[in-house]
Amino acid sequence: MQIIISNSSKEPIYEQITNQIKSSILTGELQEGSPIPSMRKLAKDLQISVITTKRAYEELEKAGFIYSIVGKGSFVAEQNLEVIKEKKLKVVEEQLNEVIMNSREIGLSLDELQQLLKILYEE
Amino acid sequence: MFNLIRRDVILQKKQLLLFVPFTLFFVLLGKQNPAFIFLLASLFVPINTFAYDEKVEVNILLNSLPYKRSEIIASRYLGAIVYMLLATGVTCGLFYALSRPFTITDIAISSGLFLLFTALFFPVSYVIKKGYVFPVAMISFLALSIIGPKIVFHFADDLKVITDFVTSLSTPIFYIGLTLSILIIYVVSWMITTFIYQRKGF
């Protein structure tokens, strides 16, 4: 499991961890039921405090991405990937709607917008 | 607690190497009273221990290890007796080897004086300021051994009642009484030192 932490980022470190683990799960890099390192091991590897990884794991557990068994460690929870993808899709739709609204305000055509999106997506 | 007593040997390895030639010198010299030589030999380890133990760091170390304060003090008092016995034994050996004369009375006098001296000095050593323990020990020892007898002789007349009483006692009772009083002083001193040490901060 690869996690890259930025100490100068505005995003708190525990959020950086939760986001990266979440995306590893969503992209299928981390499989259902596979173990993830204990929070203490992860803290040591990332050279950060235990309380930070603890918080990250708690948030992941609350959101249903992982589960922990006392004495055994933490594992990737069974994901209803379809549901999660659908949720994400909805968010994307909402965000795109905003983009469209903003584009209309400044008179950006659909073609121009598509081109812009293409450039950004492939970047 | 035995560890604490053994600690002195580890600490004083180098000084202990000096012990035999030091004692040998006095035995060979043969000028001093054997009792005095026994006393010097007995004081050898404890005086060095005093010098070590006045250091704050040493007390911080000992008190951070799993020892009770009462144990630390007990190790001092028991250790002093153990080292006195060992030193007396070795010195006896040296006397024998060189076939110099000495009597049991010499040993009794030196042991008695040693116990009395440590009993007086231990509590004081935990009260006086650090850095002064060793000089105070030396000076008071010298003073005691030089002035002490003179004072006794000086007051001998005034204390006639007591001396008469003492001399009227039979020898065994006299010795038993003396031994008992020294032991009582030693134990009381032990209790006082423990009391002082319990209240110290480091």
Next chain:
Amino acid sequence: MDNVVELNNVTKQFKDFSVKDLNLQVKRGFVHGFIGANGAGKSTTIKMMMNLLKPDAGEVKVFDLDYKKYEKTIKERIGFVYDGNVFYEGLNLKDIKRIVAPAYKHWDNALFSHYTSQFELPMNKSIKNFSKGMQMKASLAVALSHHAELIIMDEPTAGLDPIFRRELLGLLQELMIDGNRTIFFSTHITTDLDRIADYIAFIHKGKLIFDKSVHDVAENYAIVKGRTDLLDQDTEQAFFHIHRAATGFEGLTDDVRNAERTFGGEVVIERASLEDIMYYVKGGLQHV
């Protein structure tokens, strides 16, 4: 949750200095940093935790036990590292081991050898010829070799070079993989704590300013910068201390949300580092 160390209303009075009404909880399984300027009361507090000093009032409990009855039990389970060398200076490590090892029931010779070789410590050289860093490593090796649950360290990083400081912090993190272990250490070098501390207690002039998790500190304390004309008697209340300059003011707040409400978008709000907090608090407390 279970506290490894608990100080309840602890007070210790000296001639010219005192620690007053200290309440501190050290939680099991975490690294607890203890910060404060030199002379703020860090060593005094640590000495009370070790029963080297007895408080005038209040209660000290370690592993939920009382020193009066359980001094030995408690100290069996503590590893200590002090600012200065406390071992007999003239001795080498072999002899120090001979003196210290028999004191502990759970002394582990193999572990001690492991650490002394990891730290590259000579066994036959007397401690007084060790550098400051080596003395500290020697203390640490002793502290770690009897399976202590609680490691108490007073300024372990003072006088160490940055590389060894980093190594030390890495080593401490390795120790923390064992969830039963707790580390409490004082420092005035706050960057030591940025990496590994879970909780931070801050003492100033003998009084505890706070004892919080690093997240609480990060989320509540902030530096606010703005134009001087934003300040008046009311708005100043939000700050510990304010620096004014011709170009504007900078202040430390312990309630970011309140500051956001008060000033809105008219100020710049930045995360306060521990150093910032120490610096501003030293400048004087305005409210509290």
